[in-house]
Amino acid sequence: MAELSTTARPYAKAAFEHALAASTLGEWSVMLATAAAVSQLPEVKKFLSSPAMTTAQQAQMFIDVCADTFNAGGENFIKILAENKRLGLLPTISELFDAQKAIQERTVDVELTTAFALDSESEKRLAEVLGKKLAREVHVHTTVDPLLLGGVIVKAGDLVIDGSVRGRLAKLAEAINS
Incomplete structure (x- = not known):
């Protein structure tokens, strides 16, 4: 768990800083929670672990599944995570983001x-x-x-x-x- 948190922390921090600057903490929290839930579905885990899928295909699948939830920033964030093979960190990223959000909002x-x-x-x-x-x-x-x-x-x-x-x-x- 500590290793996941260490790897996920910079992504959560970047998402938090972007959302804070844009005053969209609530929207980002929902996007990340949705993406985290989707990433835990057995079908999605299987798809993400398939060596036949490119990172672009993985990102597009995520974006298609969560199309109603993501804004342009959320889509870019998913693409970056996919490029860096970090989509599996979404639950930890979401958790860290929400912790920062709670601190910010007291x-x-x-x-x-x-x-x-x-x-x-x-x-x-x-x-x-x-x-x-x-x-x-x-x-x-x-x-x-x-x-x-x-x-x-x-x-x-x-x-x-x-x-x-x-x-x-x-x-x-x-x-x-x-």
Whole structure:
């Protein structure tokens, strides 16, 4: 994974800088996410690995499949990736691009795992508190895990806050055993 990130980083940075200069971060994020999804399709992987296909043919196939999503800049980006035999990096490029976009826009995706479904008011208050703590705009995604017994687990990037009853019981058991 580290090698993929290292190889993909200059492409993601170039796409990000171009999109930022053109004020089209959202559009580029969608283009890259679409291209990443297409690149993972089994038929496309087979096509891309075929030695009979030229890089121009590979690029054109990508452009044809994603024609509704790509603008001229996106098409040029795909052509450059194809020429450099880097179309397989699209998922990593998309991920790195979105990380840069989140930093630029001062946003963060937060995953809340709760023991039971939260009402919209509780979710909104939690998002506000997290937004102040992280100094970013928070986009909340909630999942329910009844095994937590109670409480909530918050995941925001590398930050994990385990406020669940199950987590507290595990810490208590660890403290007793040490």
